[in-house]
Amino acid sequence: MAERKRILSSHSKEIVYNVSTFFESEIQQPTATPVKAFTERTAEATLVSEATVRRIRREKNEKGRLFSPERQKVRGPYKPVDDFDKCAIRQKIHEFYTVRRQLPTIDRLYESLKCDINFPGSKSLLLKIVKELGFKWKRSQTKRKVLIEKDVIVEKRIQYLHRIKDYREKDMNLVYIDETWIDTAYTAKKCWQHEDECGVLEPVSRGQRLIIVHGGGKLGFVPNALLIYKAKSCTGDYHHEMNGENFKKWFTEKLLSNLPEKSVIIMDNASYHSVQFDKCPTTNTKKADIQAWLRLHEIQFDNKLLRPQLLA
Structure with a gap:
């Protein structure tokens, strides 16, 4: 040998x-x-x-000098991490922010996950999984390290998920509606370029801006519910191009009339999605307007009451 x-x-x-x-x-x-x-x-x-x-x-x-040979790293057997462990890691990071009020460093996460779920891997594997989950360790844009969600927002999200699950179990047709925009002279912002090939040239003018309103779900887009119209401005947020009156007209004439039976409409909280025709006074309402609103609804009150008392 x-x-x-x-x-x-x-x-x-x-x-x-x-x-x-x-x-x-x-x-x-x-x-x-x-x-x-x-x-x-x-x-x-x-x-x-x-x-x-x-x-x-x-x-x-x-x-000019002599080098030692590179040693091969001896890796231990790979220990798989399933979806349950990944979900636990994501929840643990959220717990650090909302409950512990600490930055979830890899060292802290590793020690906590070892105790809670007996995490099978090493710190390097945990770092790899955290990156795969979409987390990035980068500089915060404000003085606050994190933006902590209010409990009421978390509760609303839980209610939403429960209702969606219930609708799906009942085999309801979920229809999502939303608005967006596009410029008629739109071009890709990035493309493959070379010294000899400049690629796509961005036009000087964006052209006419079009507002698009539509709804759809797993069955596809709702037939005959598409609405496209020209915007008055090509700058700023497209939401100001839509108002409660236009949305109501599209909602009743083009969407509702074409929906199949057993449908559930899902939309975000844009202001024109939930217009109040008889809006209740708020802390920004003048005292005289609060009194007028109370008289309109035949609610008795004493003229000597202050604004906080009238609001109550």
């Missing part, structure tokens, strides 16, 4: 190189009468092969 190749460190290589240099200097002396070549004598003195001696000398001459 062939002898296994020896792995030499940079220090060992240095010794071999110095020995070979010494024997080489002896050969160059005019009085010396060497019997063997200096590479062969070096191999015998250092117990390495002649090829190794030549390789070490070549490395020293070409690179």
